[in-house]
Structures are given as structure tokens and as C-alpha cells.
Amino acid sequence: MTPIPPPEDETLRHHSFDGIQEFDKRLPNWWLMTLYGAILFWVGYWAYFQWFHVGLDGPQAVTREMTKIEAARLAAAPTTDNASLWKMSRNPVIVEAGRTTFNTLCASCHTEKLTGAIGPNLVDHLWIHGGTPTEIYATLEKGVLAKGMPAWVPVIGAKKSAEAVAYILSFHQEGEPIEVQAAWIPQAPK
Ligand code: HEC
Structure with a gap:
């Protein structure tokens, strides 16, 4: 078979493999x-x-969606036992909602850092009314009217109250020591 000659405008490359050439x-x-x-x-x-x-990569996206689902489930039926409130305190969506509530309603007395001013410090291990989740929730339920702490649950509802408690708990660890003190004495800033 005679090779087909290249058209005028096509150049052939120099190499040849088993007699095969390329344009x-x-x-x-x-x-x-x-x-x-x-x-x-x-x-x-x-x-x-x-x-x-x-x-987000796959696992991160799944975690985010699961967090949202869990937050929606907990918010739909806020249970205020110790285990549920601890669980809420580890859910970033709920903690964020709690932070908003806290900064709007509570920070004026407890400060945005929760370190206390008119109301006591909420991030140390000393508590007047108890530091377990249910005790903190109970403080919000009843208030301490004589001392100027309003009863919040009747005002803002169980969901927002539980979120605010979860926000406070997000600064704490389950099983940490809790000491009860009679009253909070504001300390001079160090
Ligand atoms: C008007 C000021 C004020 C506001 C606003 C306020 N608190 Fe308080 N809170 C206080 C005072 C004062 C106390 C201390 C009561 C006492 O001495 O027994 C207190 C106590 C508490 C305690 C108990 C602390 C302990 O050591 O046992 C918790 C928990 C708490 N507040 C949470 C909140 C949350 C959550 C909010 C917002 C929803 C809030 N407070 C808003 C004034 C306030």
C-alpha cells in the first residue's frame, strides 16, 4: 500500500513508529x-x-445538618432535665440562640462575659441558688425578686429560657465542682 502523501499545508512530524507518522x-x-x-x-x-x-466537606456538612436537626428537635419540645440541658449546651445552634437571648436580656446585669455586675458571676464555680442545670433553670423560673433577679420563664417562655441556660452551661463542664455561697460580692476588677 502506498502511503497517502500529506496535503500541501500539513507538515509531518519527524518521528515514525513502526512506519506510522503524525501530522x-x-x-x-x-x-x-x-x-x-x-x-x-x-x-x-x-x-x-x-x-x-x-x-464544607462531606462529614462537616453532615455534622452541621445533624446539629440543626437536633436543635430543632430540642427546641420543639424543650425538656429541662439535667441531661437535656447539658446536651443543649453542646449544640452550637442552641448556644448561639442562647447567646442572643442572654446578651439582649441578661447581660445588662450579668455582663456579656457573664462575669457579673449587678447580678452574680455565672462562669465561676460559686452559685447562690445551685449550679446544676435544673437549679439554674429553676432560678430563671422563680426569679429572685427580692434581689432584683426577674422570673424569666413566664416572660420569655421555656424555649428561650432553656437556650439561655444552655448558653450559661456552655461555659461549664459536666461534673465540675459546685460551691454554694450565701451571696455574691462583686469584686473590684483586677
Ligand atoms: C435586673 C438585673 C438582672 C437581669 C436583667 C438578670 N439577672 Fe440574673 N440575677 C440578678 C441578681 C441580682 C441575681 C442574684 C440573686 C441573689 O442574690 O440571690 C441574679 C441571679 C441569677 C442566677 C443565679 C446565680 C447563682 O449564683 O445562683 C442566674 C442563673 C441568673 N441570674 C441568670 C439570668 C439570666 C439567664 C438572665 C436573662 C434571661 C438574667 N439572669 C437576667 C439580676 C439580674
């Missing part, structure tokens, strides 16, 4: 566009997930 042709545009597109896509993709961490 020296430009890659087609669609092919080049796919390549450049893939390079651009890579930069965007990597920046989104790895450099700026905007996108």
Missing part, C-alpha cells in the same frame, strides 16, 4: 477550551474548599 496539527479549540476550563475550575474549587474553607 503536526494544532489541538482543536473545543479540546483546548476544555483544558483551560478545567484549570480555571480547579483554582476556584480549591480556593472554595481548601484555601478559604467556604465549602
Whole structure:
């Protein structure tokens, strides 16, 4: 079989494999566009997930969704026993809701850092009315009217109260020591 001679405008590359030769042709545009597109896509993709961490990877996305579902479930039926309140205090969505409530309603007396001003410090191990979750919730339920602590549960409802308690508990560890004191004496700032 006689080899087909190349057309006038086509140059043949020098190499030859088992007598097979190639034209020296430009890659087609669609092919080049796919390549450049893939390079651009890579930069965007990597920046989104790895450099700026905007996108969540699979396990992170699942955790976030589970946290939201758990928050919705706990908020729909707020139970105020010790175990539930501890559980709420470890759920970032609930703690965030509690932080909003706390900073709006409680921080004026307890400060945004919870370290106390008119009302006592809520992040140390000393408590006047008890520091277990149910005791803290009970304080919100009854208030300490004589001392200027309003009863919050009747005002803001069980859900918001439980969230505020969860926020306070997020500064504490289950099983940490709790000491009871008669009254809180504001300390001069160190
Ligand atoms: C008007 C001021 C004021 C506001 C607002 C306020 N508190 Fe208090 N709170 C107090 C005072 C005063 C006490 C101390 C009561 C006592 O001496 O027995 C107290 C006590 C407490 C205690 C008991 C602390 C302990 O040592 O036993 C908790 C818990 C608490 N507050 C939570 C909250 C939360 C949550 C909010 C917001 C929903 C809030 N407080 C809003 C004034 C306030």
C-alpha cells in the first residue's frame, strides 16, 4: 500500500513508529477550551474548599445538618432535665440562640462575659441558688425578686429560657465542682 502523501499545508512530524507518522496539527479549540476550563475550575474549587474553607466537606456538612436537626428537635419540645440541658449546651445552634437571648436580656446585669455586675458571676464555680442545670433553670423560673433577679420563664417562655441556660452551661463542664455561697460580692476588677 502506498502511503497517502500529506496535503500541501500539513507538515509531518519527524518521528515514525513502526512506519506510522503524525501530522503536526494544532489541538482543536473545543479540546483546548476544555483544558483551560478545567484549570480555571480547579483554582476556584480549591480556593472554595481548601484555601478559604467556604465549602464544607462531606462529614462537616453532615455534622452541621445533624446539629440543626437536633436543635430543632430540642427546641420543639424543650425538656429541662439535667441531661437535656447539658446536651443543649453542646449544640452550637442552641448556644448561639442562647447567646442572643442572654446578651439582649441578661447581660445588662450579668455582663456579656457573664462575669457579673449587678447580678452574680455565672462562669465561676460559686452559685447562690445551685449550679446544676435544673437549679439554674429553676432560678430563671422563680426569679429572685427580692434581689432584683426577674422570673424569666413566664416572660420569655421555656424555649428561650432553656437556650439561655444552655448558653450559661456552655461555659461549664459536666461534673465540675459546685460551691454554694450565701451571696455574691462583686469584686473590684483586677
Ligand atoms: C435586673 C438585673 C438582672 C437581669 C436583667 C438578670 N439577672 Fe440574673 N440575677 C440578678 C441578681 C441580682 C441575681 C442574684 C440573686 C441573689 O442574690 O440571690 C441574679 C441571679 C441569677 C442566677 C443565679 C446565680 C447563682 O449564683 O445562683 C442566674 C442563673 C441568673 N441570674 C441568670 C439570668 C439570666 C439567664 C438572665 C436573662 C434571661 C438574667 N439572669 C437576667 C439580676 C439580674
